[in-house]
Each structure stands twice: as structure tokens, then as C-alpha cells.
Amino acid sequence: MKQYNQIKAKHPQAMLLFRVGDFYETFGEDAVKASKILGIVLTKRKNGSASHIELAGFPHHSLNTYLPKLVRAGERVAICDQLEDPKTTKTIVKRGVTELVTPGVAINDQVLEQKKNNFLCALHFDKKQVGVAFLDISTGEFFVAQGNLEYVHKLVQGFAPSEIIFQKNKNKEFTEAFSSNFYTYKLEDWVFTEDFALDTLTKQFNTQGLKGFGIDNLTQGIIAGGAALQYLSVTENTKLEHISNISRIEEEKYVWLDRFTVRNLELIHSHNENATTLIDIIDDTLTPMGSRLLKRWLVLPLKDEEDINERLNAVESLLLPENNQLRFELGEILNDIGDLERLVSKAAVGKINPKEVIQLKKTLEQIEPIQKILKATNAPDIIKIADRLEACSELIVKVNHQLHPEPAIQIGKGSVIADGFNEELDELRKIAFSGKDYLQQLQEREIEKTGIPSLKVAFNNVFGYYLEVRNTHKDKVPEEWIRKQTLVNAERYITQELKEYESKILGAEDKIQVLESRLYNDLVLSLSKFIRPVQRNAHYIGQIDCLLSFANISEKNNYNKPELNDGFALNIKEGRHPVIEKQLKSGEEYVANDVYLDNDTQQIIMITGPNMSGKSAILRQTALISLMAQIGCFVPAKSAKLGIVDKIFTRVGASDNISSGESTFMVEMNETSSILNNLSPRSLVLLDEIGRGTSTYDGISIAWAIAEYLHENPKAKCKTLFATHYHELNEMYKKFPRIKNFNVSVKEMGTKILFIRKLVEGGSEHSFGIHVAKLAGMPSQVVQRATKMLAHLEQSHGSSDKEKVQEAVNQPDMQLSFFQLDDPVLENIKEELVSIDIDTLTPVEALMKLNEIKKMVGGN
Numbered sequence: 001m002k003q004y005n006q007i008k009a010k011h012p013q014a015m016l017l018f019r020v021g022d023f024y025e026t027f028g029e030d031a032v033k034a035s036k037i038l039g040i041v042l043t044k045r046k047n048g049s050a051s052h053i054e055l056a057g058f059p060h061h062s063l064n065t066y067l068p069k070l071v072r073a074g075e076r077v078a079i080c081d082q083l084e085d086p087k088t089t090k091t092i093v094k095r096g097v098t099e100l101v102t103p104g105v106a107i108n109d110q111v112l113e114q115k116k117n118n119f120l121c122a123l124h125f126d127k128k129q130v131g132v133a134f135l136d137i138s139t140g141e142f143f144v145a146q147g148n149l150e151y152v153h154k155l156v157q158g159f160a161p162s163e164i165i166f167q168k169n170k171n172k173e174f175t176e177a178f179s180s181n182f183y184t185y186k187l188e189d190w191v192f193t194e195d196f197a198l199d200t201l202t203k204q205f206n207t208q209g210l211k212g213f214g215i216d217n218l219t220q221g222i223i224a225g226g227a228a229l230q231y232l233s234v235t236e237n238t239k240l241e242h243i244s245n246i247s248r249i250e251e252e253k254y255v256w257l258d259r260f261t262v263r264n265l266e267l268i269h270s271h272n273e274n275a276t277t278l279i280d281i282i283d284d285t286l287t288p289m290g291s292r293l294l295k296r297w298l299v300l301p302l303k304d305e306e307d308i309n310e311r312l313n314a315v316e317s318l319l320l321p322e323n324n325q326l327r328f329e330l331g332e333i334l335n336d337i338g339d340l341e342r343l344v345s346k347a348a349v350g351k352i353n354p355k356e357v358i359q360l361k362k363t364l365e366q367i368e369p370i371q372k373i374l375k376a377t378n379a380p381d382i383i384k385i386a387d388r389l390e391a392c393s394e395l396i397v398k399v400n401h402q403l404h405p406e407p408a409i410q411i412g413k414g415s416v417i418a419d420g421f422n423e424e425l426d427e428l429r430k431i432a433f434s435g436k437d438y439l440q441q442l443q444e445r446e447i448e449k450t451g452i453p454s455l456k457v458a459f460n461n462v463f464g465y466y467l468e469v470r471n472t473h474k475d476k477v478p479e480e481w482i483r484k485q486t487l488v489n490a491e492r493y494i495t496q497e498l499k500e501y502e503s504k505i506l507g508a509e510d511k512i513q514v515l516e517s518r519l520y521n522d523l524v525l526s527l528s529k530f531i532r533p534v535q536r537n538a539h540y541i542g543q544i545d546c547l548l549s550f551a552n553i554s555e556k557n558n559y560n561k562p563e564l565n566d567g568f569a570l571n572i573k574e575g576r577h578p579v580i581e582k583q584l585k586s587g588e589e590y591v592a593n594d595v596y597l598d599n600d601t602q603q604i605i606m607i608t609g610p611n612m613s614g615k616s617a618i619l620r621q622t623a624l625i626s627l628m629a630q631i632g633c634f635v636p637a638k639s640a641k642l643g644i645v646d647k648i649f650t651r652v653g654a655s656d657n658i659s660s661g662e663s664t665f666m667v668e669m670n671e672t673s674s675i676l677n678n679l680s681p682r683s684l685v686l687l688d689e690i691g692r693g694t695s696t697y698d699g700i701s702i703a704w705a706i707a708e709y710l711h712e713n714p715k716a717k718c719k720t721l722f723a724t725h726y727h728e729l730n731e732m733y734k735k736f737p738r739i740k741n742f743n744v745s746v747k748e749m750g751t752k753i754l755f756i757r758k759l760v761e762g763g764s765e766h767s768f769g770i771h772v773a774k775l776a777g778m779p780s781q782v783v784q785r786a787t788k789m790l791a792h793l794e795q796s797h798g799s800s801d802k803e804k805v806q807e808a809v810n811q812p813d814m815q816l817s818f819f820q821l822d823d824p825v826l827e828n829i830k831e832e833l834v835s836i837d838i839d840t841l842t843p844v845e846a847l848m849k850l851n852e853i854k855k856m857v858g859g860n
């Protein structure tokens with residue numbers, strides 16, 4: 001308990017799983033919590049002379065079952081293991097924390113999601129700049145960046161960390177900027193200092209400074225990086241050698257997607273958990289490395305034409321008919337390979353099991369066949385990646401030489417080390433596994449040597465193995481034999497050889513365990529020199545996997561190669577929305593649309609059209625096509641010629657920030673002002689129903705002013721799609737030559753409307769909102785009243801909204817009343833009312849009756 005208390009004191013915030021023999025035990029408050037979360041029995045044991053302490057535990061081999069439950073329940077768990085072999089230790093066995101598991105710090109398969117990175121994010125708030133670090137201990141990836149809050153927010157949205165850490169005294173800054181959905185942890189202020197960070201990072205990477213990593217001018221980022229690393233280093237006895245590199249997220253290389261865009265375009269997440277997102281459509285990757293990389297590509301689209309074309313050309317080559325077979329073969333291999341990043345990370349922290357080492361080796365054995373296939377494509381952009389892959393043959397030879405080809409999952413459960421690798425081990429195995437043969441041979445040899453036919457080898461508990469000779473042959477016993485026992489008609493002897501053998505066989509199994517364990521640990525340690533090459537391979541295999549995925553989904557979904565250039569025009573022919581088109585019911589077909597935008601003639605498209613006609617779909621698909629092109633994927637369009645965009649901004653739909661205390665309209669204005677303040681002529685902007693959150697004239701004025709700003713301000717002169725219900729905005733084109741009116745066409749058929757979903761030139765007359773209300777099943781009184789009200793408003797002559805409404809409601813038929821039968825005003829017409837058999841009346845008769853009644857009650 002003294003040892004426990006010492007260790008617990010170092011990890012006061014964590015639940016300490018304390019290894020005792022075959023159990024992990026928890027004590028005190030930890031035990032109370034653990035027994036509740038895990039449903040395990042809570043007992044008490046004596047603690048010191050007077051008190052008792054609560055105790056709850058589970059068998060060590062159930063760790064994988066219980067640990068994820070604790071972490072998911074929001075616990076930080078410190079695993080305290082025995083660091084010495086209890087069998088060879090005379091005093092209390094040394095113990096230490098070997099792993100800290102929190103949502104953002106886990107290496108354990110049961111806690112991790114295979115296809116997702118598990119990033120820990122550290123934030124350092126400074127006055128102007130925010131530093132951010134993303135560190136995945138399960139893959140060794142480590143990135144830092146810094147910028148204004150907006151930028152960092154966007155990165156956090158895109159990287160979707162499982163846990164965020166920040167300074168204790170920055171709680172206000174954090175809660176003001178970030179949603180409360182993140183699992184967070186606050187660290188002491190001293191962790192967030194530059195000196196400390198530099199020291200921590202240079203120690204980790206074993207370097208003098210950080211120059212080689214290209215991050216040396218990112219002070220805030222470095223501080224965040226140091227904090228992230230410090231957070232992991234609370235574990236004892238584990239080197240994190242796989243965290244061997246740190247890189248800057250080079251913001252100038254990637255398209256700026258503001259944080260609203262990542263969410264609004266539903267790239268990876270959606271407001272609705274079950275909704276399909278873009279990643280669901282374009283991720284056909286076959287390896288975890290590919291899947292994780294694709295998510296990063298998606299939130300960091302490229303800006304450099306050459307980089308983009310490298311990917312696009314690779315996808316195009318994979319799609320050539322002559323490469324079909326190669327594509328298939330590549331898929332077969334990728335489908336079968338292991339998670340290099342996680343395997344090598346486990347090796348680095350010494351938590352890899354023998355089966356996983358074999359899996360690592362088998363995966364590396366596939367490098368050569370992969371290279372062969374890639375080279376056979378004859379595509380320079382693919383061959384380039386093939387050349388970067390490293391065969392790692394030294395590792396393969398090593399593992400083949402040292403490890404059993406089908407090893408047991410852990411030491412002590414069967415063979416782990418290969419036959420022929422270690423003489424002592426071979427000898428021990430021979431003894432342990434072929435003991436009977438050996439004794440038989442020894443017996444035969446001795447019979448031959450001594451000529452005693454009755455000689456037998458046997459065993460008893462008193463003096464172990466012995467040779468037994470019948471009295472009749474006693475005289476033939478060699479001198480060096482030592483007599484141990486005399487029976488009535490036989491004598492028992494031991495020999496030097498037999499005793500040596502005995503000591504070997506009796507301890508053989510124990511010794512095998514110890515020796516295998518030592519040899520295995522040496523092997524795992526020696527793998528550390530391959531960490532970097534394996535990580536590089538993982539990255540390139542991830543790249544290949546993403547490109548193959550792009551090729552496969554492009555073929556499956558009929559996507560085409562976009563053409564990118566450094567101009568400003570966007571010219572999409574027959575574009576489609578990649579997600580909506582996959583969700584149509586059978587028989588429905590997605591209506592493709594052309595969209596043209598540039599900075600000189602058609603900069604702003606004002607799209608009007610009834611609700612539900614497909615305005616938002618056109619906005620979003622335009623942005624998605626641009627974005628897909630810039631991550632190097634083919635696009636859902638017949639053709640797309642696209643000037644490279646540097647930023648994509650969206651102001652679409654209502655936000656869910658209500659929990660943060662802002663009104664919907666406030667959120668809308670916040671998002672829009674952040675757009676207007678960050679524009680460049682290369683940006684693409686989507687504005688959906690700007691201003692609808694306030695009164696009509698307010699809304700129209702704001703929307704008008706924004707469109708005018710985008711048109712007139714040379715800095716903000718960027719391609720814009722503007723969807724609106726305000727027909728008044730259709731007047732803008734007269735004054736602003738680069739604003740063009742379009743509408744999404746519908747056909748009116750009597751009282752119904754038919755959605756054609758074609759984007760055509762020209763404004764539109766009215767909004768059909770009431771139709772949608774009807775479609776949505778509003779009570780008929782509401783629909784009827786709204787229809788009348790609208791008709792009056794449209795005819796009204798009032799000069800202000802207020803006057804118009806006043807005029808309309810003063811019309812004689814403009815009251816919608818609901819009567820209660822006990823209303824005194826109804827007393828004199830009760831009889832009349834009761835006599836009405838509503839079911840027999842036609843609607844017209846019913847209306848007439850109603851008017852009669854209204855007159856009787858004086859219009860009330």
C-alpha cells in the first residue's frame with residue numbers, strides 16, 4: 001500500500017490500475033468508481049492498523065475488455081505494471097505506470113477506431129496567435145501550426161481530435177471559442193512555456209534545435225507541441241521512439257476552408273449523425289493508413305497546380321483500360337495488409353505481440369510486389385511513389401530468422417522464437433519437448449555400454465531421475481555410478497549425466513519462458529531502427545491507397561477528370577451533387593446543372609427559386625466539385641474547367657450554436673462577417689439565404705449590401721453563388737454588371753408545382769413558400785389563411801411593411817377564429833351550431849355557414 005500510495009500521488013487525477021499478481025486492482029475512490037462503471041464487485045480490505053480501504057479488481061487478461069469501458073466513461077486511466085519478474089525478486093516487486101490512457105492518448109486497439117486518427121490536440125492561447133499541436137500516439141504523427149483563432153478553429157474542426165489540452169488559466173478563451181463537445185484536460189501553466197517546450201522536443205528528437213523540422217519560427221505552435229509531448233510523458237519506462245518527427249501544417253499550401261465550411265459542406269461530419277457525408281462517398285480505401293490520410297486530404301485541399309495534377313494524373317493512369325488488371329491486383333494486396341503505422345508504434349512502446357510482428361513483416365514483404373505493380377503502370381506520378389517505398393529487407397530477414405513463422409500470441413503460450421536461432425533455446429526445447437525420447441536413448445545407450453538388460457530409467461520425488469538395476473546384474477554397475485537406494489531385489493543409482501539432464505529438464509520450461517521473453521524483447525528493441533522507414537512506407541502506401549480509392553469511386557460513380565488552371569473562371573458542365581445523387585430513390589434521376597462563374601463577366605450569380613427546388617444543392621455541389629478537384633479526385637460533372645481557388649467560404653443553413661448563447665441571426669452575421677473580412681479574388685463564396693433570420697426589409701438590405709460589397713470591393717471581387725428568396729435582389733443586375741440572375745425552374749400545374757431542378761437564366765416571380773407549408777402537412781386553416789394573406793399583401797398599396805400588413809388584416813375576411821363551445825358569445829347561436837352536421841356539408845356550404853355564423857356573432 002505504501003508503494004501504491006507513492007505511485008497514486010504522482011497521478012492524482014487518473015484512475016490507477018495497480019497490477020498485483022494476476023489482477024489489476026483499484027483502491028479507495030478509484031475502486032468505487034471502477035466497480036460502478038464496470039459492474040465489478042467492491043470489497044474492503046484492511047489498510048494499515050486502523051482503517052479499511054475499498055478494493056475492486058479484475059484479471060489482468062481482461063484489461064482489453066475493461067479499459068475501453070473506463071475510457072469511454074470519461075476516466076483517465078494509468079496502468080501500473082510490475083517492472084520486474086516477481087519470481088526473481090526477493091523484496092517488493094518494482095512497479096511503475098507504463099501507459100496512460102485517455103480519449104486522446106491510446107495505443108490499445110480496443111480503445112481506438114481503426115480507420116480514424118486519434119489525435120490529442122494541445123492549444124496555446126497567446127494574445128494574438130494561437131498555437132496548436134496534433135499528436136497521434138498510435139501512429140506517431142505530430143503536426144503543429146499557429147495562426148489566428150479562426151484558423152486554429154478550422155484546423156481543430158478538420159482534425160477532429162479526441163481530446164484537447166490547454167492551460168489552466170485559459171478556460172475562458174477555450175470555452176468562448178470551442179464547443180463543449182470536446183473532452184478536455186487542463187495543464188499547469190509552466191507546461192506552456194517556450195523553454196520547456198524546446199527542451200522537451202529536442203530531447204524527444206535527440207537534436208540540438210528544431211531547425212531541421214521547419215518549425216523554428218512557430219513559437220506558439222512549438223509551445224503547444226511541447227505541452228502535447230509532456231502530456232504523454234507521464235508514463236514511466238516507455239520510450240516514444242515512434243514520435244520521431246514533427247511537421248508544420250503549411251497553411252499556404254492548402255485551401256482555406258473556414259470552419260463553417262468543413263461542417264456546412266458535410267465533408268466528414270454532419271449535424272445529423274446518420275447523414276451521409278462526402279467522405280462516405282469518396283472513401284473506398286482498403287488500408288487504415290489510406291483511410292486516415294484521406295480524411296486529412298479532404299480538409300486540406302491543395303493549391304499548387306502541379307501537386308494537384310500529380311494526383312489527378314495518377315488517378316487517370318490507374319483508370320486506363322490497360323491498367324485494369326493492375327488496379328485489381330493492387331487492391332487485392334492492399335486489402336490484406338496490416339496497419340503499419342499502428343504496428344510500428346506498438347513496437348516502439350514495446351507493446352507489440354509476436355503475431356503482430358509477423359503481421360508487420362508480412363506487410364513489409366508486400367512492398368516489393370506493390371512496387372512492381374506500380375512500376376508496371378508506366379505512369380511517372382505513380383512510379384515516383386513506388387521509388388519512395390523502402391523494401392525494409394533487413395527487418396524481414398531478421399524477423400524470419402528470429403521469430404517462429406506462426407508464433408503464439410504471447411510468451412508462455414507456445415513457441416515464439418524460431419528454431420535454430422539460439423542454441424541454448426534449441427537445447428532447452430529439445431529437453432522439454434523430447435524428454436521421453438532422450439531418456440529412452442539414454443537407457444538404451446547404458447544397456448549397451450554396461451550389458452545390463454534389466455536397466456531402467458525412472459523418476460521419483462525423493463531424488464529425481466535414477467537408474468534401476470536388478471540385483472542379479474549389480475556386479476556390472478560401473479564405478480562412477482552413485483548408489484542412492486537399495487531395494488529388496490534391486491539397486492537405484494544416479495549418474496552425472498542423468499543429474500545434469502534432470503536439472504535441465506525440470507527448469508526447461510521456465511527457462512524457455514525467460515529466454516524467449518529476453519530474445520523477443522531484444523528483437524522488439526532492435527526494430528526501433530526501422531521505425532522511420534516503416535512510417536515512411538505507411539505514408540506512401542496510404543497515398544497509393546487514396547489514389548486507388550479515387551480511381552475506383554470515379555469509375556463507379558461516373559466522375560470525370562477536372563482541368564485545373566491558374567485562371568479565375570469556373571466552368572462546370574452537367575455538375576452533380578456527389579452525395580445527393582447517391583441518395584435518390586430508384587426511378588429518380590439527379591438533374592445535372594451547368595454553372596459558370598468568373599471575375600469579369602459573371603462574378604455573382606443570384607439564384608432565386610421556390611423552396612425545395614434545389615438551390616442549396618447547386619451551391620454545395622459547385623463547392624464540392626471545386627474541392628474534390630483540388631484534393632486530386634475526379635468530379636461528378638461531364639466536364640469541369642476550374643481556376644484554382646484559395647479559399648472556400650460558405651454561409652449555408654441554420655447553425656446549431658444555440659447552446660453557445662447566440663441567436664441564429666447572430667451566428668449568421670458572425671459567419672458572414674468572417675467571410676467578408678477574409679476574401680481574396682481567388683475565393684469561392686456560397687451564400688444561402690443571407691438575411692433570412694431577420695425582418696424582411698432588414699434582410700433585404702443586408703443581403704443587398706453584401707452582394708454590392710462583393711461586386712464593388714476589388715479585394716473581395718470573388719466568385720459567388722447567392723441563393724435567396726428576396727426577389728428584390730433580382731433588381732441588382734441592372735446596376736451591377738457582373739451580377740446575373742438565375743433561377744431553379746419549376747412548373748406550376750394547377751395548384752401543384754413540379755420541381756424541374758434546372759438552373760436557368762432569369763429571376764423568378766414568387767416563392768411558393770406556402771406550397772411547401774402544405775407539403776409539410778400544415779393544418780389547412782393555416783395554409784388557407786396564409787394564401788389569402790399573401791394575395792392581399794401582393795395587392796396592397798401601403799408604403800411600409802407595417803401598412804401593408806395593416807391593410808391586409810383589415811380585410812373583412814381576414815380573421816381566423818377558434819371558438820370554444822362554452823364561450824358566452826356563442827350562447828345565442830348554440831342551437832344553430834349544434835344543428836350543423838359538418839360531415840354532410842360540402843366545403844363551399846361549410847364556408848357559407850361559417851360566414852353566416854360570423855355575422856351572427858358580429859364578426860368575432
Ligand SMILES: Nc1ncnc2c1ncn2[C@@H]1O[C@H](COP(=O)(O)OP(=O)(O)OP(=O)(O)O)[C@@H](O)[C@H]1O
Nearest residue numbers: 580589590591592610611612613614615616617757
Ligand atoms: N438537381 C437535383 N436533382 C435531383 N434532386 C435534387 C436536385 N437538387 C435537389 N434535389 C432534391 O431536392 C431537395 C431540396 O433541395 P435543396 O435543399 O437544394 O432546395 P432549396 O431550393 O435550397 O430549398 P430551400 O430554399 O427550402 O432551402 C434535396 O434534398 C434533394 O433531395
